Amino acid sequence: MTVATAPAVRDANLAVLDREGLDALVAALVADGRTVVGPTVRDGAVVLAELSSAQELPYGWGVELDAGRYRLAPREDGAAFAHSAGPQSWKNWLHPAHERLWSADRRPDGTVDYTVEAEEPPSYAFLGVRPCDLRAIAVQDRVLTGGLHEDSRYGARRRRALLIAVECTEPGATCFCVSAGGGPQAGPGYDLALTEVVDDAGHRFLVRVGSEEGARLVERIPHRAADPVTEDTARESVEAARDRMGRALPTGDLRELLAASSDADRWNDVAARCLTCGNCTMVCPTCFCTTTEEVTDLTGDHTERWQRWDSCFDLDFSLLHGGPVRASASSRYRQWLTHKLSTWYDQFGSSGCVGCGRCIVWCPVGIDLTEEVAALDAEHRAREEAEHRAREEADRP
Incomplete structure (x- = not known):
């Protein structure tokens, strides 16, 4: 042409x-x-x-x-x-x-x-x-x-x-x-x-x-x-x-927030809704986890190794000889969110989230990453305030 x-x-x-x-x-x-x-x-x-x-x-x-x-x-x-x-x-x-x-x-x-x-x-x-x-x-x-x-x-x-x-x-x-x-x-x-x-x-x-x-x-x-x-x-x-973004992450250091929230009650709240289907990892443009599997024909004379996407929401993703490390839905959601927004920095020097919103749209039960982080932030602040008040009470004569 x-x-x-x-x-x-x-x-x-x-x-x-x-x-x-x-x-x-x-x-x-x-x-x-x-x-x-x-x-x-x-x-x-x-x-x-x-x-x-x-x-x-x-x-x-x-x-x-x-x-x-x-x-x-x-x-x-x-x-x-x-x-x-x-x-x-x-x-x-x-x-x-x-x-x-x-x-x-x-x-x-x-x-x-x-x-x-x-x-x-x-x-x-x-x-x-x-x-x-x-x-x-x-x-x-x-x-x-x-x-x-x-x-x-x-x-x-x-x-x-x-x-x-x-x-x-x-x-x-x-x-x-x-x-x-x-x-x-x-x-x-x-x-x-x-x-x-x-x-x-x-x-x-x-x-x-x-x-x-x-x-x-x-x-x-x-x-x-x-x-x-x-x-x-x-x-x-x-x-x-x-100025017309539909969502926003909380301000502040999300690395510190997630590191300090490993035992937050919010993980149980989101686990009650999460289907652990892995849709969020499939649509995420940065998730990269894979596994390999071997397949053979009926004669056993031909075999192939295939690489396919895997998800940290899969129960077998963390399977060791004694069973899966993350057996609960709350632990698997915590792993995904903490890695994406916090420990990704330790591995690759940046966040693993680019703010595209796909994980929100394509979650079948409508779990919103920004809402979950905001809830963790609110819980962390409330806990810090309670601890501060307790220390003040203890210091009073």
Whole structure:
């Protein structure tokens, strides 16, 4: 496909695309042999799927979110990215839920042929990466490619992936990225960052270039120089989104709070509601735990090892020779929340939560992480006040 090239952009790191330009961007990525993954409407939700054209984007659709609730909502402005994070994240492609690691076949003479899976990873282009998910990818990079034990399969996929972020102008009712240390603006790590603008001047996308490959892409597609109106409108829309988060974590040091709350009564309260289904870990963009399993055919001459996602809510996750370490629902929920917001720092130098709100939306009983942390904070403060009063009483003559 031949795409007309526009005149050079005034600022090499800033440009404007209209819908035709967005169409051309996706067409250029497909022509390059990339597997383009982005949002589309399917089965009553905005999901991530392979796209062959920008026409498959969810133009005119937003979402209504609450704890345990997700609904599509039509929009009159025809925006393509005016929706919050759906049930999937990009880890579904970078860190698949199920993949074969190796296989082995026994020959008639008793020798064994051992084959390691070494397929060339796809060359992905992720279109519509939210700032929270951009941070989540950076977190998984630290977990899975940092340190001594790199996941080589993840690393191969990640190195070949091109990231096109989309800044948030319509945060959902369960979003809390600002209080989780992020924001609706795209941070580092993208190749291109888009900010969608729909107003009287038309439907367009302000583009920031974040890499040389991103710059080359922009030069191949129809675009124009960024004008002050589009720049100001895009910036103001993103800034306004910061003040419209639907949820917030408590202020203060959550690491200390969780460390001091191991025996809090609130764990029993949440355990009475939690189904330990693991939905929160499955939709979380940073959860990375896996297990391996071997399968054989009926003859026993062929076997395969598969890696699949695991969850700390699974009773067998902490199974040792004497039984599971965390047999109760309260201990498993405590493990998940404490690791996510506290001990993750000890391992990887950051929080494991990016504030996307997926765990709230896709919990079947509507457990709200921000509500649980606020309750733990209130209980901790009440306990400290009671202890302070008791010390004062003891010190009185």
